[in-house]
Amino acid sequence: MYMRRDLANRVIRRIDEHDLVRLTRKLVEFRSVNPPGEEKAISEFLEAEMKARGLKVEALNTGGGRNNVLGWVKGSRSRPALLLNGHSDVVTPGEASRWKSDPFKPVVRDGKVYGRGAADMKGGLAAMIIAAAALVEESREFRGSVAVLATVDEEVGKIGARRFVESGGIGSFDAAVIGEPTDLAVATAQKGMVWVRLETSGKMAHASQSDLGVNAVHKMMDLTTAIRKRLQVRRHRLFGRTDVNATVVEGGYKVNVIPDSCRAQIDIRLVPGQTCAQVRQQIENIVAHECGSDPSLKVKWELFETLEPTEEPASSPVVRVLTTAYKQVKGEKPKKWGFPATTDGSVFVAEAELPITLFGPGRISEAHSVDEFVEISQLVDASRVYALTALNFCGV
Numbered sequence: 148m149y150m151r152r153d154l155a156n157r158v159i160r161r162i163d164e165h166d167l168v169r170l171t172r173k174l175v176e177f178r179s180v181n182p183p184g185e186e187k188a189i190s191e192f193l194e195a196e197m198k199a200r201g202l203k204v205e206a207l208n209t210g211g212g213r214n215n216v217l218g219w220v221k222g223s224r225s226r227p228a229l230l231l232n233g234h235s236d237v238v239t240p241g242e243a244s245r246w247k248s249d250p251f252k253p254v255v256r257d258g259k260v261y262g263r264g265a266a267d268m269k270g271g272l273a274a275m276i277i278a279a280a281a282l283v284e285e286s287r288e289f290r291g292s293v294a295v296l297a298t299v300d301e302e303v304g305k306i307g308a309r310r311f312v313e314s315g316g317i318g319s320f321d322a323a324v325i326g327e328p329t330d331l332a333v334a335t336a337q338k339g340m341v342w343v344r345l346e347t348s349g350k351m352a353h354a355s356q357s358d359l360g361v362n363a364v365h366k367m368m369d370l371t372t373a374i375r376k377r378l379q380v381r382r383h384r385l386f387g388r389t390d391v392n393a394t395v396v397e398g399g400y401k402v403n404v405i406p407d408s409c410r411a412q413i414d415i416r417l418v419p420g421q422t423c424a425q426v427r428q429q430i431e432n433i434v435a436h437e438c439g440s441d442p443s444l445k446v447k448w449e450l451f452e453t454l455e456p457t458e459e460p461a462s463s464p465v466v467r468v469l470t471t472a473y474k475q476v477k478g479e480k481p482k483k484w485g486f487p488a489t490t491d492g493s494v495f496v497a498e499a500e501l502p503i504t505l506f507g508p509g510r511i512s513e514a515h516s517v518d519e520f521v522e523i524s525q526l527v528d529a530s531r532v533y534a535l536t537a538l539n540f541c542g543v
């Protein structure tokens with residue numbers, strides 16, 4: 148992991164703050180809101196932009212014009228290859244009038260770029276593109292390859308990441324850096340996620356003669372409480388405990404009618420060390436136990452979304468090169484962190500066992516919020532760290 152100082156300096160000098168801010172603002176201007184999934188225009192822009200900057204670009208169809216865009220900088224050999232990953236969709240800005248300025252007309256104030264997606268994660272994506280572009284002229288100087296992948300649909304079903312894995316594209320890479328907002332901490336772990344849908348059924352009756360009916364709402368309340376209390380939680384040094392939350396409950400008709408049906412959803416956030424299969428088994432055991440002790444309990448349930456937690460050891464090459472690059476840029480060790488949400492990286496680990504680590508400008512607390520912003524100094528630092536990480540990973 149030796150790197151020539153002159154090469155590193157040349158690459159860093161090519162990363163221009165104004166260019167980076169301009170590209171970040173340009174990306175924020177696209178209303179790539181998901182749902183419904185309006186990434187077509189930004190995908191076309193990213194394709195043209197990466198081409199114009201000298202990357203070898205492939206547009207990868209995921210359906211409906213929602214293209215993943217992959218831009219390569221190839222060194223003298225194809226491997227090792229590092230993937231710099233960011234998503235091009237954003238969540239809704241909500242009520243635009245609650246923002247100090249239009250969420251899709253980004254402004255710069257006090258050294259920050261404001262707009263929907265500034266932190267999550269068009270700023271990170273811009274920093275990755277600028278970093279890769281800074282390597283284009285130096286591609287004879289390093290061995291492996293680096294590519295920026297802008298995925299669609301991270302905020303909903305992660306279709307972009309899933310298609311990239313299914314199509315075999317992921318097989319070209321040895322590791323990935325996910326540019327989600329970590330406030331420039333190196334996040335080696337992510338929580339996992341299990342979403343549970345439950346439905347209890349009962350028997351309608353007049354509330355004044357409730358013993359003639361079976362109250363499906365009561366059954367659901369008891370059941371969700373049993374799951375919340377009895378599911379085995381674990382602790383993790385970066386995350387604390389497993390989260391278990393009933394988040395949706397629907398049922399009933401009228402105040403004086405015993406309801407015959409109730410639906411609920413539970414959101415469970417796993418910490419590394421737990422698996423989705425273990426959680427499924429535990430829920431199965433809890434439901435079986437509840438049904439055993441209450442013959443009138445009728446319940447259907449399913450897991451409708453699962454993503455495993457991830458954790459990359461500190462000795463992993465991608466963690467080591469990223470940490471080294473951070474020290475080269477900032478002159479100190481990076482903070483370590485656990486990323487609380489799931490990302491495209493969760494898919495890359497679960498489906499392709501790709502080593503990943505997360506590192507990006509902006510704070511997760513800004514993601515999905517009103518008046519979202521990213522600090523320009525963090526954009527520049529992130530871009531420099533990405534470029535040196537790529538050089539370190541590829542080898543010179």
Ligand SMILES: [Zn+2]
Pocket residue numbers: 234267268301327328
């Ligand atoms: Zn994100």
